[in-house]
Amino acid sequence: MSVALDIGRYEVKIVHIQKTPKGYALLGYGSEPLVSPDKEYDPEKIKFEQSSAAILRLVDRMKIKPKSLKKLVTNLNNQISNVRQVKLMNTEEEDEMKESLQLEARKHIPMDGSDVTIDFQILGEDPQNPEMVNILLVASTQKNLNRHLENVKQMGFPQGIVDADAVAIANSYLVEHGLPEDGAHVFLNIGSTTSTLVVWGRVAPFFTRDIQIGGHHMTKELVDKRNISYNEAENLKKSSEFNVSQAGVASGAEGSFSIAVAEHTIYDSLVDEIRRSLRFYIKESSESNFHKLFLTGGGARTNGLVEFITEKLNIHTEIYNPIAQLHHDMKDVMEDASKYAIAVGLAIRGELE
Template sequence: VLLEKTRGGTKVLNAGIRLVPEQHKAYDPELIGKPLWVMAVKELMREMKVNPKRVKNLITGLNGTNVSVKQITTMDMPEDELFSSMTFEARKHIPMDGSDAIIDFQVFGPNPKEVDKIDVGLVACTKKVSNAHIDLLKEVGFTPGIVDADPIAITNAFGNANEFPEEGAIVLLDIGSVSSSLVVWGRKDQFFTRDIPIGGYHFISDLS
């Protein structure tokens, strides 16, 4: 999706979709590797008449079990100590592959129920996963920019187009090919996400 930021908001300039693999070919997610993804993205860019090398402010997303998005309640502490604490916490929630954890976090504010504690939004993946994603983008010809986590991106996209209610929670479900992302969030509720290893591929397989 190609977007332009305007004074009134955001304008969609172009959008496209590319099947992987091509239509009328059997789909097996286990057989789709990096070469097929690179080829599909390059072909999509040609169809949309977009030169990857000229794309500015690229934003891509990571999803699945390789990335973790959690709301953590912890003791209030200096930022350097909080970074160490969140790095330790991240290792509990992502499958470690021999590489270091990459984390980002944001302090939401004081926990409304526990004194001297804060709520922190934590996003984590491993360096190996991040490098593989960035290498794919470079092979297509892009200059890597922001790498977001899909649950965060989905929530932000919804929030930019809609007002979150003062009471209750919003439930967002993004059904992908082999996995789905569930997000539950409200202004007064904990931010909850869950990666579900079921997607459109499994629905079709069970029905066929």
């Protein structure tokens, strides 16, 4: 039985699952905003106390006792972790392997004066070269990891397992569905301040990158373009009135006979960034066969985004519901299931340990 805690900057989420002979069972889930909806949300001003208070409200509502949790899994975001796939000779001993991975990790982690700490998962023999083994390496600095663990402890939780967002996003999908034999899937988790892109296939190497565009920037654009308050913009963005394809059409043009010139929007910028990352990926890996793009995170539900990305990138895009693969007898249909992808991936990781 695992409880996963995704400490997001807009909402904290908890997913409680258990591995059973039939598959993974969902025992509970919930989310709680850091800032109450009647107050203006400003990610720059979020303090640890707000995350911690939101988590305590949530565990209380879910009747979870933090201290008594046997297995807790929490997340490290891409800003304080680095995930990459590396190749090593499969003859290396475990100690040698760890040393090589430490060296590799040091190359990619911006140093903050503390040591690099690593975690890794052996993926298996390299399909193109049986002398090599593929490894998924997660690295962070000791300072960032300690700060995270200290925060978790202050909230009254046991230390538990820590995993990277990017790995959790992939795990939320692949445990049930597996990775494509050839080519790759693309995952995009749209959070509030960043979106995390993950590309992975059975042969195609793991890749992740953060794009500095999230739901907050989408709301901000509406504030500026429509001259409305943040909360009005947030509500409009979540309503059926809004559509990404209309976001760049000047509102003055509606109803008039003038031809509206579509402006470049935040959604165009998001697509540009995805395209840039995929081009980089193609260059590095020679893999250009992207089967599907799965949207997760709270921002995945933005009206018209699926169609917009499908059209602009010519990749079949869909919203991914990570709860659909779990057994449960809950009656209410979860409309906002996509935002639980990281928490589901973390909880599954907990059950694999």
